[in-house]
Amino acid sequence: MKTETTIQGLTASLASARSSKKMIGFVPTMGNLHEGHLTLVRAAKKICDVVVVSIFVNPIQFGVGEDFDSYPRTLEQDSRLLAEVGCDIIFAPSVEQMYGTQPRLTNISVGQITDDLCGKSRPGHFDGVAVVVTKLFNIVQPDYAFFGQKDYQQLAVIRQLVQDLNIPLEVIGVPIVRAEDGLALSSRNGYLTPEQRAIAPKIYQLLKQAEQQLRQGEMLEQVLANISTELTQAGFVVDYVEARQTNLQPIAQFDQDLVLFVAAKLGSTRLIDNLQINFKT
Amino acid sequence: MKTETTIQGLTASLASARSSKKMIGFVPTMGNLHEGHLTLVRAAKKICDVVVVSIFVNPIQFGVGEDFDSYPRTLEQDSRLLAEVGCDIIFAPSVEQMYGTQPRLTNISVGQITDDLCGKSRPGHFDGVAVVVTKLFNIVQPDYAFFGQKDYQQLAVIRQLVQDLNIPLEVIGVPIVRAEDGLALSSRNGYLTPEQRAIAPKIYQLLKQAEQQLRQGEMLEQVLANISTELTQAGFVVDYVEARQTNLQPIAQFDQDLVLFVAAKLGSTRLIDNLQINFKT
Structure with missing residues (x-):
């Protein structure tokens, strides 16, 4: 398992897989991985030759007063868990690597289905998700991308985004993983x-x-x-x-x-x- | 030269070029081609193995009262001109092929640089350009995309879009072509x-x-x-x-x-x- 922290490094790591037409699976995460994430990776391993897991706490999907600063960053532990489930490449970029030093002027909004539920109490959240997921899709260029159904509205937003923008990949939704007492893992x-x-x-x-x-x-x-x-x-x-x-x-x-x-x-x-x-x- | 009217047809037409790693060049147009467009195609031919020209009058970049309905559609003449300059594939989709039958919920906005100049008198125009260009990029997946400098603000918007969303291609701006008396071709x-x-x-x-x-x-x-x-x-x-x-x-x-x-x-x-x-x- 390799860990890449730059876009250039990731692109180089994926070049041979891409040119030999291996199926690339992608699991975007914010790290602090639990059994829910690992289930996504296992689902990816089943149908893909190479599985990339991104670990990136995306600042632009957190609102003012939300937990961006305190969100748990546990890369070492995450790496151990990912190695165990057969992840091939971890992509763990810095904020600067993802957003550069020039101001970002482009925004992506998925309307209507983001107006209520979590969209209502987290204004701008799904725009931030749409932007980072589009960027990651363009960087990784996977054949399949895996998302948990726990974030059901997010999954719907990403399916809509992929359909509306003709993003050339298939989105796979994976059922919620729960603790024994039923609590959805998060x-x-x-x-x-x-x-x-x-x-x-x-x-x-x-x-x-x-x-x-x-x-x-x-x-x-x-x-x-x-x-x-x-x-x-x-x-x-x-x-x-x-x-x-x-x-x-x-x-x-x-x-x-x-x-x-x-x-x-x-x-x-x-x-x-x-x-x-x-x-x- | 082939003409494809569906995404599926285009994808099939490009499959062998893509798998043999040929450089794909892309020239998006709204048709009714003149020497300015043909110059873009020639520039593409110089550095690419396969050149795709799209002809699509994009409804969502026209405002109310603008000339969407009357915009000249001259596919036969365009095809003749494109064959002469060595275009490999024309992609001429219908509106339904590009936008489907389900409502589009996703919008892309490039801020700040679209606030004035043409953005001021054409509200929503550059959003419509950003959406269709992103869709076309995802459909064609070119290595290089060619745009005329006559639409200078549009070129700047597309460069910004490509940078902000990590779209994996290079944008090439091509100088304005003018009539003998200096009028910019349009x-x-x-x-x-x-x-x-x-x-x-x-x-x-x-x-x-x-x-x-x-x-x-x-x-x-x-x-x-x-x-x-x-x-x-x-x-x-x-x-x-x-x-x-x-x-x-x-x-x-x-x-x-x-x-x-x-x-x-x-x-x-x-x-x-x-x-x-x-x-x-």
């Missing part, structure tokens, strides 16, 4: 105190409970309101509890496939989760 | 009546005159005002007469290299031109 879980960590699985429990209630015919609005109430009672500050079609459009009819979304804070730690519910099968 | 020149066509070279004459005046030490503001006055007297409706640094930043000091920009209408036809003036050599 680097931000590390911020939780032991007490908060004990409460955190409540989100998934309520999502599963909501699924049952919906299957039993309870009204969506009431089910969503229940989640919100119970989260608040458990000590969360709820950002949103919403339901959407799988393409993030508003629910148009009863009994169509949908996704439930939750974002809620425990102390200063913001957790998100989602659950897709298929009615048609 | 597809829109075809809109001019014989009377207007006789007046149109005035723009370049005034730019050359301004260069002389500046070299003789006349004040920039006065020189620009003269151009504007004389154009108005000749029957133009002036949109702007401006000077910028070569990177489109405002002039910061006396005697630095600069570019003079003119946009002016004759009847309903909008003409643009520019002249770079180097003081340092």
Whole structure:
């Protein structure tokens, strides 16, 4: 496994793979890797010859007052984990390597599907994601790119971006990896105190409970309101509890496939989760 | 020479060139080709093995009330001209082929350098250019892309876009081609009546005159005002007469290299031109 910190180095490392037409898989991350990330790498290994994992805490997707400075940087540990799952190349550029010394004037906005859910409470976040992902795609030029379904809205934004801009690669969404108690794995879980960590699985429990209630015919609005109430009672500050079609459009009819979304804070730690519910099968 | 009208067809046509590592050159156009475009193709032929010319009148870079519907479509004549200069592949997609049937949600904005000059009177124009050029770059995946310096601001926008998004290609700017009387070649020149066509070279004459005046030490503001006055007297409706640094930043000091920009209408036809003036050599 190689680690490259410059675009030039990465390009050189990938040159022979590219010229011998090996399938290149790409897993963009912000590091502080957990089993969720490693599952993405394993999925990439299955269908690609060469797997590149980027580790880059992207400043422009953090808002004012968000956790850019404190976001955990654990490159040594990440490298060990990535070597174990067969990652071929780590791309760990500096902010200057990614954004240069000249001001960036170009912005990319994916409209409509970023207007609500996380887009509402994190203005500019998805623009920052769209820009860095486009840059990384252009640098790595992979055949496949792998993203976790935990960041469901992000995955939808990237699929839209790739479609709208004809970016020549295939986006693969990989299911959420959860702790045994159901908590969706996230680097931000590390911020939780032991007490908060004990409460955190409540989100998934309520999502599963909501699924049952919906299957039993309870009204969506009431089910969503229940989640919100119970989260608040458990000590969360709820950002949103919403339901959407799988393409993030508003629910148009009863009994169509949908996704439930939750974002809620425990102390200063913001957790998100989602659950897709298929009615048609 | 092949003509491809679908992305899939173009990709197939380019596959062998790409796998045998031939240099691919790309000249994006809106068709109705003149000697300016053909000069771009010749420049591409000089350094590339395979030259792709796209002909696509891009709806999203035209504003309300602009000439999208009436913009001349002359594919047969264009094909003949392109065959003569050695173009290898024409890519002439439909609007549906380029934009699909689903709504596009992604926008690309290059800020600051699009705030004035043509950006001011054509709101959204450069966003439309940035989107279509990014799409075309992703479809063609060229090593080199060629743009005329007549659309100087557009060239600057594309250079910025390529730099900011790490698009893996080199942008080549090609000098303006002029008629014998100095008029910068443009597809829109075809809109001019014989009377207007006789007046149109005035723009370049005034730019050359301004260069002389500046070299003789006349004040920039006065020189620009003269151009504007004389154009108005000749029957133009002036949109702007401006000077910028070569990177489109405002002039910061006396005697630095600069570019003079003119946009002016004759009847309903909008003409643009520019002249770079180097003081340092």
